[in-house]
Amino acid sequence: MTGPRSPNRTYDRFSISGTDLGIMWDNGAQGEDRQVLMAFGDTFGDCSLPDQQWRHNVLMRTTDADLSDGIDVPDPVPGDPRAGSPVLPSAPDISRELVGSLALDGVEITVIPTAGIAVDGVQYVNFMSVRSWGDHGEWWTNASMIATSTDNGETWQLDPATARINLPLDVPTVQQLSTGNENFQQHAYVRHEGYVYDFGTPQGRFGAAFVSRVPETALLDLAAYEYWSGDGWVSGDAAVATPVVPPAVGEMSVQFLGGEFVMLYGNEANGTIEMRTSVRPEGPWSEARVLVTHRRIGGLYAPFIHPWSTDTDLYFTASQWGDYNVILLRTTLS
Incomplete structure (x- = not known):
């Protein structure tokens, strides 16, 4: 999907030689x-430049519904909220950054998207603020926080009231409801029956998965969230959330396909991309089914389901560490 050798020629058209993730959602x-x-x-x-044209996050758009030959992304057009990527008139071939970062190791080295969803014409993306990197699959976060866009992803505004702080401190004007926010530093969103179900994992790729839910009209109100405790939904207390999937759950995505919920994630401990299914977001979730192993495709992580997938054609992106780019894969629920 991305990189100089990709069919999308992202280096020539978007100044993207390397990137990862590829979180996907329907804009509604x-x-x-x-x-x-x-x-x-x-x-x-351009990695020959001093800053390597580093951007902490970028966005692409597509209308391509025939995924059998890949995902085609149209050209960027400055000021066009339906074009291939947000760009500036002064740099029409450089996908511009959505949300900035201090870019200081030990303070805030980057800000990375982990989940996206659309509700009533508003785009929501949850970003994690990364304080510093550790060993492979390990990092430390300051917080996760939601940004919104009302122009189809062209511009974004972070909402400080949605911050889930992962530090032993208090931030003025930011409501911290309880401990337990450390388990919702990375997210996966899915809409169902009037709720947005918000799956969470801790920083890094070695934690368990938890789940909360919120009325889809109250996504920015942390006080409106309910957390699955194992016995039921408990309002407003993230500390009661119990794991719905055991470790090690890396970057994950969840969709409702073929009458059931489908979850994909990377298992860093085993070097696998795994799938689980459930008839309810809170589970019980099936045993893990291995889709891809590191022996077949090395350095693969972060599987994100394409929202226009079906049970017979489940498409998902994943990132490959070797050339630091995003590829498209296909499987079926059977």
Whole structure:
């Protein structure tokens, strides 16, 4: 999907030589305006330049519904909220950053998207603020926080009231409801029966998965969230959340397909991309089914389900560490 050798020629058209993630969601529009939006993490362009054209996050858009030959992304057009990627008039071939970062190791080295969803014409993306990197699959976060866009991803506004702090401190004007926010530093969103179900994992790739839910009209109100305790839904207390999937759950995505919920994630401990299914978001979730192993495709992580998948054609992106780019894969629920 991305990289100089990809069919999308992202280096020539978007100044993207390397990037990862490729989080996808339906923008919720109708007719010709319906698109899939794709958010990417740390992105690099011309690596001969001092800053390597580093952007902490970028966005692409597509209307391509025939995924059998890949995902086609149209050209970027400055100021066009339906074009292939947000760009500036002064740099029409450089996908611009969505949300900035201090870029200081030990303080805030980057800000990375982990989940996206659309509700009533508003785009929501949850970002994690990364304080520093550790060994492979390990990092430390300051917080996760939601940003919104009302122009189809062209511009974004972070909402400080949605911050889930992962530090032993208090932040003025930011409501910290309880401990337990450390388990919702990375997210996966899915809409169902009037709720947005918000799956969470801790920083890094070695924690368990937890789940909360919120009325889809109250996504920015942390006090409106309910958490699955193992016995039922408990309002407003993230500390009661119990794991619904055991470790090690890396970056994950969840969709409702074929009458059941489908979860994909990377298992860093085993070097696998795994799938689980359940008839309810809180589970019980099936045993893990291995889709891809590191022996087949090395360095693979972060599987994100394409929202226009079906039970017979489940498409998902994944990132490959070797060339630091995003590829498209296909499987079926059977």
